[in-house]
Amino acid sequence: MESKPAELATEIALEQQHFDLARKHRERARAELGEVPDAAANAGAGRRLAVFRRSRKEAIAPPEEQVAFGRIDCLPADPPGRSGVDDTFYIGRETVFDDQRQVLVVNWQTPIGALYYESTHEDPRGLRRKRTFHCDGNRIRDFDDVVFAQLATAVAALAEAGPDDALLAELDRGRTGTMTDIVATIQGAQSRLIRSPLDQLLVIEGGPGTGKTAVALHRVSWLLYNHRDRLRPQDVLVVGPHPAFTRYIRTVLPSLGDADVVQLDIDQLAPPVQRGRPEPAQTRRIKGEARMARLLARALENRVGTPEPAERMLFDGTFLTLSGVEVAAAVASARQAGGPYAQRRQRLRAQLADLVRARGGPTDPERLGPVENLLERLWPLQSAAAFLRALLGSRARLAGAAGDEFTADEVALLHRRGADKLSEQIWSNADLPLLDELEDLLNGVQRRYRHVVVDEAQDLSPMQLRAVARRCPTGSLTVVGDLAQSTGAWARDHWEEVTEHLPAVLPQVVVGLRYGYRVPRQVYELAAELLPVAAPDIEPTRAVREGPADPGIHVVEPAERAGRAALVAKDHALGGRFVGIVCPAACRSELEFALHANDLQWGRADQGELDHPINLVSPQEAKGLEFDAVIVVEPEEIVAEDDRGHRLLFVALTRTIRYLDIVCSGDPLPVEPGPDVTARIPRQRAVIEPDPDPTVDMTQLDRLAEDLATLITGNTPTSMWDEVLHRTAALLDTRADRPRPTGRHRRD
């Protein structure tokens, strides 16, 4: 600190004056926006201004929020682009002017904001001092100073400039199921990625919790601010892996003032159809391959018919004949024309109408019914869903389109019986990119974006990547992911396996983040034991902070596993923590039963919900999510669930910001296959032995039962004992407000 304790109060008071002044002017700006629509020249302009006013007002921080989180003092005559007059800048979420247009607070997205994030003792970037405020609302409690000149003498202590208090406080904040922005605590390496150029394909890689998603979202906000001449919020698409993730991140951009960015999960790129059809892994894999795009294109071309030697049509009682040769020429020219199927169909229609007119047929389009019939026979109207259902349902059509790119076995894997009615067809996840590809072949992409962010990109199939690529012809993309977390049918080991399916029009850059902000050191060290098996080439991240406790390892009998997991979850939830239970499919029903039996409500990530204190997620859905406390159920089953199961377990173990518990009857950390469970538990790790029932004293329970039996035997004939017990159970159910009476005392 530059200030001595005696001077601190005076210094805080001075800073507070500036904060109060800036807040006064921020509120003035909000009030002035209320007057804008009245000044509009006409109703349309008024509406546009109202929209502008609303979005601007939403972008203005609420009155209670602090106006700035930092301040930088430049060395004399060295502020960027200025002449040394103002050498102090307050950095906040938005620029605040006074009524003379003097800047009171500078927006974090400006080059001056960059100085705040990126200055270090090694490269102070022309700064003398950097100050970080600690506030309650807009009231300053305290501040930390980094005085760069002083640091020169203490470089060793600050080498690597470890996490500051503001960052640690932010990381320790309890989670709620929605991600928040990190504007006040962006770190230097993150800032450089956020501010890197728009015109590139940028891959941001890094271990779990290194801030990849946070960086990508702040990058969007920064790009929108700094390229507002050519990038509007609706020109940007953010693609996530599944609905729970999209819901988890959905508030970050609006909180940064960028509400209109389009955020979808990868499946939402496809046309809306009924989903949920299970499918064998082999079929999923084939459907994800890029050669499927060629199969679909050939299948569509195969649907184009061949004309008869002479095409006879009846117009108003008169026959008119077109020769097969001239119709075939029109079809050939439509085939060769570029563009989607529907557009080329229009072209054929126009050509056929011209031929009919040239033979003296009608000119009125209303009277060209026979041309429409011929067109429908030669170039039938198609919808993506109807076409794909028919294609997958026909071995002959599949074989015809497969060419020599697919074996007979592969064609057999693709073939399936479709539902009787199109409206009853249930589609698999691997069908969705096929439908999207077909939609493009038939009608062309409806919506294109100037910049696209793809999160958890390491798992996407080539067909999914094609769906992303065609929406981004500029090639300006931010691709986010971690190869060590790459699982499923398309588990990757190199980024080129992903980027080769994306537009190659701009330079490609892969940049890594190395510091782990989410996962506490103790938890990361445990999870990292998997890395030599899961992803030997990946460099481990460096966890920036300690957790409150070592991971809890609960080895129990199989019958007790679910109950124990439910109780551990309950304990965490009672402690006010946001809890995630990562549960493999094999244990899912027993766990749901145990949660129910313990009267616990839970959120289901498979339904896009993370809205309960306790949430149930599959290891696959856990990607990208985080919780205060995570309970990982039966690691051996998680490993068994995927060809790259160790990576899936690595994902599961790295979802916590504070507590981790593993509840299992098998090996808690199956680093390599082996029967000896206990030998696999790392030596220094505490194993929590199961007790008979962690919540109930059994002796006391027996005594209570004895008392009850004495009471019943003393007051009721033997024939009524069961009835008394039944009524007692019903009373207990009512008192406990159980949704479903247990009636468990009944022996029948």
Ligand SMILES: Nc1ncnc2c1ncn2[C@@H]1O[C@H](COP(=O)(O)OP(=O)(O)OP(=O)(O)O)[C@@H](O)[C@H]1O
């Ligand atoms: N500079 C920062 N200041 C405060 N919090 C941060 C910072 N960087 C990251 N975090 C927090 O760390 C957590 C992990 O960030 P994020 O989800 O972006 O990581 P990730 O690399 O995408 O993780 P995963 O690979 O697991 O998806 C989030 O809670 C995020 O807000």
